[in-house]
Amino acid sequence: MEKITSVREWSVAIRINHWAMALSIFILIVTGLYIASPFTLAKGETVSKFFMGNVRYAHILFGVILLFLFIWRVYLAFFSRFHADWKDFLAWTNIKNFIHQIKFYLLITKEGPEYKTLYGPLQSLAYIGLLFMVFVICVTGLILMGAGYHTGFTYVAATILRPVENLLGGLAMIRYIHHIFTWFFILFIVVHIYMAFWYDAVLKKGTVSSMISGNIFKRVKE
Amino acid sequence: MAKGNHSDYKKMIDRQYKDLMKHCQEHMEQVEKNLPESTDDLHEMLRARGISRREFVKWTSAITAALMLPPIFRPMVAKAAENFSRLPIVWLHFAECTGCSEAFLRSSYPNVDDILLETISLEYHETLMAASGYQAEQNLEKAIHDFAGKFICVIEGALPRGLDGKYLTLGPKGKTGIQVAKEVTSKAAAVICIGSCSAFGNIQAANPNPTDSVSISKALGISTVNIAGCPPNSVNFTGTLLHYLMFGGLPALDSLGRPVWAYGKRIHDYCERRPHYDASEFVEEWGDAAALKGWCLYKVGCKGPYTYANCGKVRFNDGISWPIMAGHGCIGCTEPGFWDTMAPLEKPLPDKSYGGGEKTVDKIGIALTGVAAAGIAAHAVASAIRHRKDDRINTEEEKHD
Numbered sequence: 001m002e003k004i005t006s007v008r009e010w011s012v013a014i015r016i017n018h019w020a021m022a023l024s025i026f027i028l029i030v031t032g033l034y035i036a037s038p039f040t041l042a043k044g045e046t047v048s049k050f051f052m053g054n055v056r057y058a059h060i061l062f063g064v065i066l067l068f069l070f071i072w073r074v075y076l077a078f079f080s081r082f083h084a085d086w087k088d089f090l091a092w093t094n095i096k097n098f099i100h101q102i103k104f105y106l107l108i109t110k111e112g113p114e115y116k117t118l119y120g121p122l123q124s125l126a127y128i129g130l131l132f133m134v135f136v137i138c139v140t141g142l143i144l145m146g147a148g149y150h151t152g153f154t155y156v157a158a159t160i161l162r163p164v165e166n167l168l169g170g171l172a173m174i175r176y177i178h179h180i181f182t183w184f185f186i187l188f189i190v191v192h193i194y195m196a197f198w199y200d201a202v203l204k205k206g207t208v209s210s211m212i213s214g215n216i217f218k219r220v221k222e
Numbered sequence: 223m224a225k226g227n228h229s230d231y232k233k234m235i236d237r238q239y240k241d242l243m244k245h246c247q248e249h250m251e252q253v254e255k256n257l258p259e260s261t262d263d264l265h266e267m268l269r270a271r272g273i274s275r276r277e278f279v280k281w282t283s284a285i286t287a288a289l290m291l292p293p294i295f296r297p298m299v300a301k302a303a304e305n306f307s308r309l310p311i312v313w314l315h316f317a318e319c320t321g322c323s324e325a326f327l328r329s330s331y332p333n334v335d336d337i338l339l340e341t342i343s344l345e346y347h348e349t350l351m352a353a354s355g356y357q358a359e360q361n362l363e364k365a366i367h368d369f370a371g372k373f374i375c376v377i378e379g380a381l382p383r384g385l386d387g388k389y390l391t392l393g394p395k396g397k398t399g400i401q402v403a404k405e406v407t408s409k410a411a412a413v414i415c416i417g418s419c420s421a422f423g424n425i426q427a428a429n430p431n432p433t434d435s436v437s438i439s440k441a442l443g444i445s446t447v448n449i450a451g452c453p454p455n456s457v458n459f460t461g462t463l464l465h466y467l468m469f470g471g472l473p474a475l476d477s478l479g480r481p482v483w484a485y486g487k488r489i490h491d492y493c494e495r496r497p498h499y500d501a502s503e504f505v506e507e508w509g510d511a512a513a514l515k516g517w518c519l520y521k522v523g524c525k526g527p528y529t530y531a532n533c534g535k536v537r538f539n540d541g542i543s544w545p546i547m548a549g550h551g552c553i554g555c556t557e558p559g560f561w562d563t564m565a566p567l568e569k570p571l572p573d574k575s576y577g578g579g580e581k582t583v584d585k586i587g588i589a590l591t592g593v594a595a596a597g598i599a600a601h602a603v604a605s606a607i608r609h610r611k612d613d614r615i616n617t618e619e620e621k622h623d
Contacts, residue, residue, distance in 0.1 A: 036572050037584075038521070040512065041502040053500035107601075107608040147527075148491050162477050171528035172554060172563040172571060176583075179572050183587035187594055194598045202609050 009216040011082035024062040031059040067138045088117040091124035140178040249470040257308035281334040302467040310373040313347040316399040318379030322417040325453035375410035377420040381441035382433035389433040413446045421448035428561035448479040452555035458484040489526035523568040524551025531556040
């Protein structure tokens with residue numbers, strides 16, 4: 001007889017990190033697209049308007065929050081007391097599973113590969129990619145932010161990163177890379193949300209709710 | 223902070239400036255002893271041009287402040303200005319338009335900076351000297367020989383490396399630019415690159431760069447002081463030279479060799495139109511109502527946010543105006559490779575297109591997102607069909623149970 005049990009998959013820290021990151025990335029995309037191509041507020045006196053200023057404030061605030069969430073996530077990957085998952089990011093090294101997973105996604109096979117890691121082979125690559133994207137967008141963001149400050153944390157960060165700025169071709173190129181990576185985030189979010197629901201629909205393990213409750217369902221034979 | 227600490231800090235700063243002052247005084251004495259006599263009397267020249275003593279003193283205050291020195295250094299700046307013509311200078315021209323020289327030499331109402339540049343002891347300047355041919359060559363050799371290790375080498379223009387440097391040959395002996403530059407800079411006390419060509423390569427080095435032009439520092443592998451700009455402000459050049467005269471050394475430079483006192487801050491942060499940026503008031507197209515009101519030029523391609531320079535503070539042509547004040551956005555001419563990185567110059571950066579068409583990053587991004595959405599829809603339908611039976615199997619199994 002089969003029984004369905006509930007197994008803890010995500011620690012509280014990972015879940016808070018996930019949703020805080022989701023929120024800040026969403027706010028950063030919206031405010032970032034406004035900063036990239038702003039609309040004019042023609043009505044009223046200049047002195048009583050500060051819309052771009054406020055949008056930039058929100059963008060910088062959540063940018064710094066994203067940076068610390070990134071550092072926290074990398075810390076959890078190595079030192080989490082619940083489950084340090086850095087090895088799970090290497091699931092893609094199993095080539096057999098990798099090909100099997102592609103077949104499963106392309107609906108050629110009906111069953112996905114068996115793996116004991118937290119992430120599937122394609123998932124692990126996607127999340128390495130996401131962390132890389134967060135890293136690049138944080139570094140370029142710090143440089144862009146630091147250029148306008150002449151004291152404090154941001155100034156120190158920008159001064160340390162000045163060689164990177166020169167290497168990539170100045171603030172203009174940094175800004176352009178920052179803009180391109182925004183689109184990578186948008187594409188990632190579209191696919192990520194779909195895949196979460198797809199897993200939920202196909203494997204019926206409660207993938208979507210697991211990131212809220214922390215638990216995933218498993219069939220266990222008695 | 224405690225009061226005691228504060229006074230300690232003040233004492234420390236005071237001591238630092240006192241030491242600096244002592245160093246400066248000693249160095250000025252050294253300069254007056256070692257360098258040749260001034261050819262012109264600056265004060266007489268100023269009087270002849272209708273610049274009063276009072277205006278000169280005002281100018282020294284401005285330069286002292288610009289160099290980030292306290293007011294006690296004002297007399298030293300004045301003294302350095304008087305000794306300005308003692309400094310031997312060799313001015314080289316390579317692949318460039320001479321626009322920088324022009325910008326320095328021509329101004330509607332010559333101010334102290336311009337007159338100072340006229341008093342400069344130019345041992346060699348290809349555009350300004352009377353000599354030509356072998357005579358000119360002799361002048362250069364003599365200057366390098368007489369003032370070896372003492373003269374300042376000022377360079378305008380990039381160095382083409384293509385065809386072994388033969389895209390640029392100079393003088394009666396047909397030396398390549400790289401040869402001349404190597405000979406002169408090896409004996410110079412310091413190399414000051416005037417303009418973005420010599421500092422970073424500028425338009426000669428812009429894509430596709432057929433002559434393989436590069437900056438002086440890259441071509442010769444030496445470190446230079448880069449007074450970037452296309453053209454740069456004369457204040458940035460005279461200030462750097464005054465600093466050299468006063469302290470016997472070059473001012474603090476940023477990682478690209480630009481003096482920090484002039485290129486330490488961004489155009490955007492000192493722009494008079496900045497409040498309009500923060501208030502979301504933008505010029506949408508040239509000549510619209512917003513342009514008449516002097517709103518922010520960000521949406522018509524101002525590159526001020528990516529450019530380090532002091533244009534907005536010192537302005538050009540006797541402080542009359544500067545590009546953004548005149549109604550056109552900054553094109554970022556003090557930054558390396560600005561023709562490539564800042565393009566399109568009159569549109570915001572994300573409007574850079576690929577393949578010469580209309581394909582901007584945003585259009586590509588929207589298209590890719592659309593493709594992803596369509597792919598997802600197709601995959602969802604296909605999955606629904608492919609995995610439809612899964613439920614039946616489960617329910618059948620449950621029935622069996």
